[in-house]
Amino acid sequence: MPKSEEPPKVTGARAAAAESKRRQILDGAVRVFARQGFHGCRVSDIADEAGVAYGLVYHYFETKNEILDTLFLERWDILLALIAEIDSREIAAREKLYEISAFIIESYRHDPDLMKVIIVEVTREANSFGRTHLAKISDAYDGIAAIVARGQSSGEFRTDVTAQFAALAFYGVIEQALTGWIFDLLPGGDSEYEQAKHFVVATICDGLHA
Amino acid sequence: MPKSEEPPKVTGARAAAAESKRRQILDGAVRVFARQGFHGCRVSDIADEAGVAYGLVYHYFETKNEILDTLFLERWDILLALIAEIDSREIAAREKLYEISAFIIESYRHDPDLMKVIIVEVTREANSFGRTHLAKISDAYDGIAAIVARGQSSGEFRTDVTAQFAALAFYGVIEQALTGWIFDLLPGGDSEYEQAKHFVVATICDGLHA
Amino acid sequence: MPKSEEPPKVTGARAAAAESKRRQILDGAVRVFARQGFHGCRVSDIADEAGVAYGLVYHYFETKNEILDTLFLERWDILLALIAEIDSREIAAREKLYEISAFIIESYRHDPDLMKVIIVEVTREANSFGRTHLAKISDAYDGIAAIVARGQSSGEFRTDVTAQFAALAFYGVIEQALTGWIFDLLPGGDSEYEQAKHFVVATICDGLHA
Amino acid sequence: MPKSEEPPKVTGARAAAAESKRRQILDGAVRVFARQGFHGCRVSDIADEAGVAYGLVYHYFETKNEILDTLFLERWDILLALIAEIDSREIAAREKLYEISAFIIESYRHDPDLMKVIIVEVTREANSFGRTHLAKISDAYDGIAAIVARGQSSGEFRTDVTAQFAALAFYGVIEQALTGWIFDLLPGGDSEYEQAKHFVVATICDGLHA
C-alpha cells in the first residue's frame, strides 16, 4: 500500500517546496533510523541523509524525538483507519484478519525501513518515553479485538479465548514475522510475503493441529 | 522457575564476596534497566542501585553494554537448554509447546524486570549491536521449530504451514503477551498468567475457529 | 620573524569570525600547553583561555591531540619552507646555517610559548602517537643535511663527518639552547639570543679548539 | 657500561628476594615506559610486565611518578659521578669530552629502553612536575662546563664561546644523536655507535670547517 499521499495543498510553490523539505527530512530520518537506530544516529546524520542544512531540522521539528513520533503516528493512524474500515465491511472475521495481515505485510514490502523503525525503535522508546504511543498501540489491539469479538458473536470464533488475547496473539504473530525479516532470521521475498499473509490467518484461525 | 542457582563454589570468602558483588551489580542493573531503560540510565545509577562503588562496575564488566549482554545470555541459555530438554521428552508436541509457554510465563512471573529488559532492551540493541543476540534468538526459533517439525512428522500437526513459521508465530504470541503485561496493555496477575499459558497453546494449536 | 600572517581572506564577516574563533582556540592552546603541559591541561582550560565555549573546540578540532598537531605543523612547515629557501641562496654554507639558527632563535624570541610546546610536548607525543611528526622532523634534518652536503662538495666543510650527522648535531645544539631557556637553565634575554645565534655557528662550524 | 649493580646487601634471602622484586618492577617499568610512554601505560601494565602483583608496585613506590624518578636518578647519578671522575683525570679536555660521549652512547647501546625513557619522558615531565630533575640536569651541564672551562684555562679551547654554552651544545649533540636512534631517524648499530662517539667530539671540538 502506497504511502498515504496527502493531497498537495494548493498554497503556491513556496509552501510546496517547504513541505517537500519537511518530507525530505522525514524520509531521510527513516533511512538513518533504520540503518543506525534512533540512539545510534545524530541529528546531523538525518540532515545529511536528507540533504538539508543542519538547522533546518529544528525549523520543522522541535526535537529529535518528535521526528520519530511523527513517523510512527503518520503510519499508525493509517493502520487504525484501515482496521476500522475493514471491520465495517460485510465479510467474515477471518477475511477481516486476512486483510489486516495483508496490509501490514504489504506496508513492510513497500517500505521496510519505516516498518523496521516502528517495530524496533518505537516500541522500545515507549518504555522510557511518553505513553502516547502505547495508547495508539492499544487502539490497534482494541480494533482487532472488536473484529474478533464480532466473530465470536456470530459464532464464527470460539469464545473461550478472550477477544483481547486473541487480538494480541494475532498482532504478535505478524510482528514476529516482520522481526524475522528485519533481522534476517526468516527468508524474505515476494512469494514469502504472500505466503506469510495466509500463514498468519491459517495459524491463528485454524490452528496448527492436523 | 528459579534462577539457576550455581552451587556456591567453595573457593574461600574472598572469591565468594567477589562473586557476590558481581551478582549485586547484575541484579541492580536489572532493576535500573527495567525502570529507566538501557539508554535512560547512567552507569552510576547501576552502581548506586547495586550499592557498590562506581569503579567496581568496570572491574567486572568492560562496558555498560556487556552488562546487558550478560543478563540476556544468562537467561537465554537457560531457555535454550529447557527447550532442548523438553523436546527430548516422550510427550505430544502440543504438550511440549505448553511447557515452553509455561516456562517463559513463569519466568516473567518470577522476575518481571529481567524479562522486561530482555524483551524491551535486547531486541533494540540487536539492531545496533552485534549479531550475537540474534544468533541466540535464532537458536530458540530453531528449537521450537524442531518440536513443530516432529509434530508434523507424527501427524499431530498440519504440514502446510512451515515449522519455521509456526515456531516464530508461537514465540510471537508469547512475546506479545509479555509485552502486554509489561506495558499494562493487558491485565496481569496470577490467574491471568495461568490462563495465558493455556491460551497460547489453544490459539496456536487449535486456532480461533469455533 | 612574525607569524606568517595570511592575508585576511575577504569571505564575509561570518567566515572571518569563524576563522578568528579557530585562531583564538589555537592561541589559547599554546598558552595553556606551555603553562601546564599537554597532559596537564583539560580541554576546558583551552576553551577558557581562548574565551570560547567548550563545545566549540570540538567544532574545529576532532581531538585535543589534533590541536597540538596543528600547532606543530603550522610552524614546522614554515621552518621547512625557510630551510629550502635559504639553501637556494648563493651564500656560503656557514651563512646558511647562521640564517637557520637565527630564524629558530627569533621564533623563540617572538613566541616562546609556541616553541616550548613544539620542543617539549611534540617530541613526547611523537613517541606515543603517529609518525607524522617524525617524518616532518626528518624533513628538517634532511634539508639541513643538504646544506652541509653542498658545503662539503664546495670544499667549505670537511667530509669525514657525514652530512647527516652534522645536520643532526647542528639542530641538537639549537634545540638544547632553546631547552636551556625554556627551563631556565640558561640565562635568556635579547643579547643572549643574539649571541647564541653566533655561538651555534661558531661551535658547529669552527669547533671549540683554540 | 653495565648497570651499576649495587653490592648485594647481605641481609638474608628474604631481603634479597624483596630487593629483586623491586628491581623487577623497575625493569618492567623501563620496558613499558619505552614502549608506551609514561602517560600511555597503566600501573597494571608495569606490574604485568614485571610479573608481580598489582598491589606490590605500591608497596615499593609511593606513586607511578616515583618509579620514573627512580629510574632517572639511578642512571643520572652514575653519569654525574662519571663526569666528576673524568674531570679529575690528567688528560686533555678533548679526551674528557670523548669519554663522556662514549659513556652515554655505551649506555644507550647497553640499555636503549632506559635511555629512551630518560630522554623522551623525563625531560618533558620536568615541564609539569617538580624541578628536581632540572637541578640534576643542570648539574651535568655544570660538570661538563667545568671541563670546558679548564680546557679554556689551559689554552686548549677558545674562550669566546662561553663554557656554559659549549657544555650545552656538547650535550645537545649527544642527545640529538640518541633521539635519532630512538626514533629511527638515524641508522643505528655497533659501528654507527662507535663512529658517533668520534663524530661528537670532531664536530664540537674541531668544527665542520675544512
Add this chain to the structure above:
DNA sequence: TATGAATGAGTTTTCATTCAT
C-alpha cells in the same frame, strides 16, 4: 611481603538544542 578487589575523582568526547545572520 604479597594480592587484587574496591574506590571515586577526573577527563575526553558527544551531541541535542539554540541562535545570530
Add this chain to the structure above:
DNA sequence: AATGAATGAAAACTCATTCAT
C-alpha cells in the same frame, strides 16, 4: 525558509591510589 556556528550539559570510561586480607 535556510544556514551552520556556538553552547554546555551529560555520561562513559580510565586509572592512580587505597585497603582488607
